[in-house]
Every structure is written in C-alpha cells, then in structure tokens.
Amino acid sequence: MTCYTGVKATENRGDVMLTRRECLLAGSAAVLVPTTPGKSAESARIPDPASPLPHKDAFFPFANTYLNCASQHPVSRGARRALDRYLDYKTFATDSDYSNGAVYNRNLENYAQLINADVDEVAYVQSTTVGENLILKALNIPEGGGRIVTDDLHYLGSLPTYAELIKHGMDVITLRAEDGRIELEAFEKAINADTRLVSISSVSMVNGFQHDLRQICEMAHARGALVYADVVHQVGSTPLDVRETNVDFCSAASYKWLMGEQGLGFLYARKDRLAEIKRPWFGHYQLKQRHGLGFPSPVRHDEAVEYEHHESALGLFAMGSQPNIIAAQLDYSLQYLLDVGVERIQLYRQPLIDRLQERLPQLGYASITPRDSATALVSFRHDGDTQQLHDKLDAAKITLSVAEHHFRISPSVFNDMDDIDKLIEALS
Numbered sequence: 115m116t117c118y119t120g121v122k123a124t125e126n127r128g129d130v131m132l133t134r135r136e137c138l139l140a141g142s143a144a145v146l147v148p149t150t151p152g153k154s155a156e157s158a159r160i161p162d163p164a165s166p167l168p169h170k171d172a173f174f175p176f177a178n179t180y181l182n183c184a185s186q187h188p189v190s191r192g193a194r195r196a197l198d199r200y201l202d203y204k205t206f207a208t209d210s211d212y213s214n215g216a217v218y219n220r221n222l223e224n225y226a227q228l229i230n231a232d233v234d235e236v237a238y239v240q241s242t243t244v245g246e247n248l249i250l251k252a253l254n255i256p257e258g259g260g261r262i263v264t265d266d267l268h269y270l271g272s273l274p275t276y277a278e279l280i281k282h283g284m285d286v287i288t289l290r291a292e293d294g295r296i297e298l299e300a301f302e303k304a305i306n307a308d309t310r311l312v313s314i315s316s317v318s319m320v321n322g323f324q325h326d327l328r329q330i331c332e333m334a335h336a337r338g339a340l341v342y343a344d345v346v347h348q349v350g351s352t353p354l355d356v357r358e359t360n361v362d363f364c365s366a367a368s369y370k371w372l373m374g375e376q377g378l379g380f381l382y383a384r385k386d387r388l389a390e391i392k393r394p395w396f397g398h399y400q401l402k403q404r405h406g407l408g409f410p411s412p413v414r415h416d417e418a419v420e421y422e423h424h425e426s427a428l429g430l431f432a433m434g435s436q437p438n439i440i441a442a443q444l445d446y447s448l449q450y451l452l453d454v455g456v457e458r459i460q461l462y463r464q465p466l467i468d469r470l471q472e473r474l475p476q477l478g479y480a481s482i483t484p485r486d487s488a489t490a491l492v493s494f495r496h497d498g499d500t501q502q503l504h505d506k507l508d509a510a511k512i513t514l515s516v517a518e519h520h521f522r523i524s525p526s527v528f529n530d531m532d533d534i535d536k537l538i539e540a541l542s
C-alpha cells in the first residue's frame with residue numbers, strides 16, 4: 115500500500131491523502147513519501163516509525179558520528195520532505211491546498227498529546243527563554259516580590275535572569291548540586307511561605323539529572339508556590355506527563371528533542387492557573403476574531419475595535435505571526451515522536467547510556483551524571499585539555515558537546531551501540 119503523507123490538512127483530505135498515522139493504522143510497512151521531480155535523493159523510503167529502533171534510515175547519512183542532539187537535533191528525511199512541501203506551496207507557483215492554520219492546530223494537538231495536556235493549555239512561544247520570561251511576567255515578578263527557588267543545574271542561560279531579579283528585589287535561592295543531583299530535602303528547606311515560584315530544568319543541560327517533578331510540585335503547592343519547569347531536555351526524549359507531575363507551567367524550544375528548529379517552541383500553562391495569572395503581553399493571535407488584519411475596511415477604521423480573547427493558553431500568551439516553515443517541520447516531527455513513542459525511545463537508549471556510564475570512568479573520565487539517570491544526556495569530566503579532546507574527537511569524526519571541564523553525550527533514535535563503541539575507542 116502506498117500512502118501519501120505530509121502536511122495536507124486532515125479535514126480537507128482527498129481520496130489518496132492519508133495522514134502518516136492513518137497509514138500506520140492501515141498496516142503499511144513503510145511510508146513512501148511522494149516526491150517532486152528532481153528531489154529523488156530525499157524521497158527514499160522513510161522507515162515506519164513503529165519499526166524497531168535505531169532509525170538510521172529516517173535521517174540522512176551523517177558526516178560524523180553525531181552524539182550531540184541536546185545541542186541541535188538533525189532534521190529527518192520526513193521533516194525535510196515536509197519542509198520541501200511547504201516551500202513548494204510558498205513559491206505560489208502551483209495550486210496547493212496547504213493550510214498553515216491546519217498545521218498550527220495539529221502541532222498544538224500533537225504537542226499536548228506528547229505531554230498529556232489539553233490543547234487549550236498550550237501556546238506557541240519563540241523559545242524556551244521566552245516561555246520562562248512570560249511566566250515570570252504573568253506572576254508579576256519581580257514587582258510582586260517574594261522568593262524564587264532555583265538550582266545550579268537549571269539552564270545556564272537562565273541563571274543570569276535570576277541574578278537580575280535579585281537586583282529587582284526578589285529573594286532568590288539557588289540550590290547547589292552535590293554529586294550531580296539536587297536532593298529533595300534541599301527544596302524542602304528552601305521553599306518557604308514567601309516562595310512564589312520554583313523554577314528549574316526538569317532535566318539538566320549540564321548532566322541530564324532529572325528532578326522528581328511531581329514531588330517538587332507537591333512541596334511547592336503545599337506552601338502556596340507555583341512551579342515552572344524548563345522541559346527542553348525532557349519533552350520528546352524522556353516521558354513527560356504534566357497531569358501526573360502537576361507542574362504549573364513548562365516550556366520548550368523545538369530544535370532539540372522535538373526535531374524542529376530555532377524560532378518556535380511551546381509553553382504549557384495548567385488550565386486552572388490561567389485565571390489566576392495576568393496576561394503578560396498583548397497580541398492579536400490571542401484574539402478569537404482578529405479584526406483589522408488584511409485590508410482594513412475604509413468604513414470601519416474609525417469605529418471602536420471589538421475583540422474577545424481565547425479562553426485558553428493562547429488567549430494569554432500568543433503574540434504575532436510565527437515561523438510557518440518551522441511549523442511545517444514540526445508537523446512531521448511531532449507526529450513521528452508520537453508514532454515512535456517516547457517511552458520506547460527511552461528504553462532503546464538506556465543501554466547506550468549504561469555502556470558509557472560503565473566504560474568511560476574506567477578510562478579516567480569520571481561521570482558527573484547520577485548512575486541511575488534515565489535521560490538522554492550523560493556527562494563526564496575530562497582533564498581540562500579541551501583542545502586535545504577536540505582533536506581526538508575530530509580525528510575519530512565524532513560530534514558531541516565539549517566544555518572546559520566536561521563533555522556531554524546525547525544520543526537519539528538513530529544512534530546505536532556501534533556509535534558508542536566508536537566513541538569509547540576514540541577516548542581509549
């Protein structure tokens with residue numbers, strides 16, 4: 115059975131256009147993506163997302179062994195096709211029933227499904243940082259004062275934000291990691307009755323340490339505080355269930371584990387918090403009916419503008435127009451992640467992480483990731499000769515993330531044990 119998939123709106127589908135999910139349900143072994151003449155290199159058979167991992171053929175051949183998905187995830191063949199189809203439409207050279215609106219709706223639905231939220235709890239944001247800042251503003255921070263509890267495994271780019279908030283009168287407590295983890299007792303001690311917000315990365319960029327988000331939310335809520343989680347290193351690679359954790363807010367960019375691109379991400383806000391917080395900014399995408407877009411009516415332009423906000427996360431957080439091309443890419447990638455299953459990705463990956471945790475310390479690289487970690491990021495110390503480490507990795511054609519005193523490995527759905535063994539060999 116040949117299934118034509120891609121960005122066509124399901125509600126407008128014709129006889130032969132099926133979503134990839136429908137193809138799977140129809141039992142096809144592989145998805146043949148239709149190609150534009152001259153694009154045959156990208157139109158290879160894309161493996162069925164339900165097929166066993168690794169999914170090497172779902173990606174293009176890499177120049178290097180790529181173990182750096184926590185920095186940037188490669189674009190898959192399927193996403194590349196979705197991008198091509200978007201660009202075919204955007205040339206306006208042919209008739210196309212491509213619908214940006216349908217793609218945006220589908221992405222919100224798919225993202226909500228990925229984190230077990232309702233679709234009206236999710237809004238688009240430009241980046242993780244924008245999501246975090248919107249939540250600070252929505253909570254009237256710093257104007258409202260009070261305590262914020264964060265930790266030094268949170269995004270390094272966010273820590274200066276909290277340093278700034280101290281200057282604006284907030285009482286900021288930054289918990290320090292010991293042995294690569296922040297113990298729950300530290301939160302227990304730090305969250306007091308003045309605490310407004312606990313702001314953390316659910317999975318740390320530094321070493322992949324994963325907080326017990328449910329326990330932290332329970333503790334914070336018991337003292338009247340709310341919880342924001344940066345989930346950029348969790349969503350898409352390690353299961354996240356916002357209902358189970360009870361987290362109040364979380365945001366993530368799409369260019370890492372969501373297999374998207376810089377410029378479009380998602381902000382989740384728990385439904386019952388929406389009425390309690392203030393609208394942090396204003397924008398026409400927050401409105402149910404966007405009057406005044408397109409050609410203004412010459413007879414109406416001096417009338418009072420009528421508008422009504424969406425009663426959803428969009429109604430609070432949406433701003434202006436968004437990058438359609440990234441939405442097109444995500445239309446493929448989010449469905450791919452749902453079809454593969456994040457639990458399955460985690461299970462598949464764990465032996466790769468375990469092997470690194472076992473072998474690299476034997477070679478003199480001490481692990482800074484807790485041994486029981488089950489996330490996609492694992493980090494090790496090196497002796498400080500960063501250039502020498504770069505040279506070794508370059509010679510072996512391996513890409514990973516190297517910092518001054520540690521390096522980080524972050525495998526994804528296309529990596530296998532051979533990649534891990536190649537790295538171990540290069541570091542031996």
Ligand SMILES: Cc1ncc(COP(=O)(O)O)c(C=O)c1O
Nearest residue numbers: 241242243269315319344346367
């Ligand atoms: C934990 C964490 N949060 C956020 C980001 C990126 O933030 P933004 O999406 O605002 O660029 C990164 C990037 O490396 C990160 O590691």
